[in-house]
């Protein structure tokens with residue numbers, strides 16, 4: 001039974017895809033273990049960032065959490081509903097409680113429909129259409145994402161990228177979801193428009209208590225927006241904890257290297273490890289032992305054999321490394337004396353018309 005403030009609980013989730021090419025006759029193809037035993041709890045009203053290099057399994061995990069990708073093992077409970085057991089009624093209820101915002105704002109909207117028609121369709125499909133017609137609710141949704149309700153009559157081609165992304169978010173909110181998963185939803189936008197969308201999420205979190213899973217490459221954005229962060233490597237969560245704790249004192253060498261590889265994230269942050277080189281190993285052929293050991297400057301013999309290290313926790317901060325975090329070298333720079341901005345001031349930018 002999940003605790004009341006836990007909206008989503010993933011337990012040992014595995015997602016496998018068939019590997020590329022046909023295997024020799026009589027032999028099974030090797031599978032890609034895109035998500036490999038992920039356990040995660042998301043609290044109501046919190047924003048959790050999922051970061052990691054390309055191919056680490058972020059999108060697959062996001063889709064699996066919403067029942068959009070069949071899972072090969074483990075369980076997902078969302079608002080008390082089992083996501084993974086495939087019962088139609090549960091899936092229908094799930095669709096009403098969750099929504100996903102995608103990376104490509106323009107292509108994720110139907111070009112033939114006006115903004116108003118797109119939103120009205122979602123309201124109707126999900127049984128949220130008010131008796132007096134959908135127009136007032138459409139206007140309300142557009143206002144909620146900082147858009148002029150007059151845009152309801154426009155088609156996506158007449159909107160900017162940032163406006164399309166706001167419509168995408170309005171469409172997600174139309175369902176009145178308990179949980180939104182945003183997958184690289186600001187990656188395609190200009191920096192100033194990115195700031196507007198981030199501010200919008202911060203605002204929605206404050207006003208309607210939105211629970212958000214924010215999948216992103218951009219660590220600086222994640223640091224400003226998210227309460228917690230989970231770091232994925234080769235299908236596993238290798239570190240997870242409160243954002244400031246993870247960014248100021250990473251406990252997994254991979255997280256430390258990820259932060260170090262982006263020096264502009266915060267010129268004052270402690271950088272315990274040199275930026276990492278090389279590529280992540282193929283998920284078709286993961287190395288034995290710790291999956292990060294081939295790239296880890298701290299790897300010892302015991303890291304190269306046996307099962308992957310399990311996540312261990314202290315102070316609400318988990319990490320999957322058998323070495324003691326204290327063995328990472330001392331910070332090369334002093335941490336900042338004041339915490340970085342985490343509110344709307346993080347991205348001062350004008351609200352769009």
Ligand SMILES: Nc1ncnc2c1ncn2[C@@H]1O[C@H](COP(=O)(O)OP(=O)(O)OP(=O)(O)O)[C@@H](O)[C@H]1O
Pocket residue numbers: 017018032033034052053054055056057058059060061283
């Ligand atoms: N439909 C699929 N069929 C086969 N393999 C897949 C499929 N979708 C994803 N994969 C593989 O699963 C792994 C994880 O992919 P995923 O897209 O979840 O990573 P990601 O972290 O979202 O990457 P990115 O940052 O590039 O979006 C990759 O090795 C990818 O090639």
Ligand SMILES: [Mg+2]
Pocket residue numbers: 058059060
């Ligand atoms: Mg992805």
